[in-house]
Amino acid sequence: MAGRRNGLAVLVEALRTWLVPYRYGLERWSYTLQRISGVVITLYFVAHIVETGYVVGGPSVWTIRPDAQQYAERVWTETIKFLSNPLFDAGLAIIGFFVAFHTINGIRLFLAHFGWGLGRPTRPEPMHRPQSMSPTQRALFWASIAFAVFALVYTTNAFFGVLA
Amino acid sequence: MVSERTLMLIHYLTGLGILVAGAVHIGTVFLTAPVKENLEFAGSPFAVMGVYRNAILAGSLEALLLFVAFHAFNGLRVILIELYQSPRWEHAVTWALTVVALLVVIYGTRTIIIAYSIAQGVA
Structure with a gap:
């Protein structure tokens, strides 16, 4: 590609590359899903730290207040009540x-x-299948999908049956 | 600067650590009693205060916090420096994410310490 492209064009192309996994085989799906799941879990992780932080007093409290226990119990109960709706239940099932x-x-x-x-290395002739996706690796990829679906069903049952 | 090789080694090791500490965390919430019971403030061994009263479980939450903080923000760093390449960008991304990760660890550690202290006094 001739010339210098600006940062935004590079970013858009890069995002398209890892967000659109079609036509490149199972390994690309694994790559895309691993990244999307990683980013989503990171967002959940930070939200979880912030949310639990409020239970003990929020960002301004760095000592143990005299009424710490009553305060924490009150905020915890309020937080659970606030989070008890189908939107958060669905969010947790996706997590x-x-x-x-x-x-x-x-x-x-x-x-x-x-x-x-992994499979044995082969001569890279046209139409060759990458050995990085051997039957074992494929089986493990599908096992991860199966376990994820199981977790989705399990958490949906656990949260919708209980919280809502 | 820490080399990329070392960072990825720690990424893999923290991944294994999360496998253990995460299993303990998810296991205590989901497998010890009905979720509703475990999400109560106190009153059962694996309700919130029950978990924090137990030094081993509270310690494993701190370990989980450290592991996830490194693994998550190193993962974000990998994604961001793959999206766009320049020494300045890489430097900026690395330092910004290091600061955010440290803030999350400090804030989360404070929560765990206070919760542990409260839990010692809860019947």
Whole structure:
């Protein structure tokens, strides 16, 4: 590509590359899902730290207040009441899906990184299938999807049955 | 600066750490009793105060906080420096995310310490 492209064009192209996984095989789907799940879990993680932080007094409190226990119990109960609606239940079920996927797919990547379950290297002739996606690795990818679906069903049952 | 190799090694090790500490966290919330019971403030061994009264469980939450903070923000760093490449961008992203990760760890640690202290006094 001739000339210098601006940052925004590079960003848009890069985002399109990892957000659109079609036509590149299973490995690209794994890559895209691993990243999307990672970003979503990070957002949940930060929100969880902020939310639990308010239970003990929020950002301004760095000592143990005299009424700490009553305060925490009151805010905790209010927080649970606030979060008890189908929107947050659905959100948590999706987090469950992503956490389960990220876990098993992460183990797959860990194993692939150390060469476990990979096929033998072959001559890269046209139409060759990458050996990085051996039957073992494929099975692990589908196992991560299966576990994620299980987690989605489990958390949906646990939260919609209980909180709402 | 820490080398990319070291950062990715820590990324993998924290991933394994999250496997253990995360299993303990999810296990205490979901598998010990009905979720509704465990989401109560106190009154059962694995309700919020019950978890924090137990030094091992409270400690594993602190470990989980440290592991996830590193793993999450290093993951974001990898994504961001893959989206766009320049030494300035990489430097800025690394330092900004280090600061945010440290703030999250400090804030979360404060929550755990206060919750642990409160829990010691809860019947």
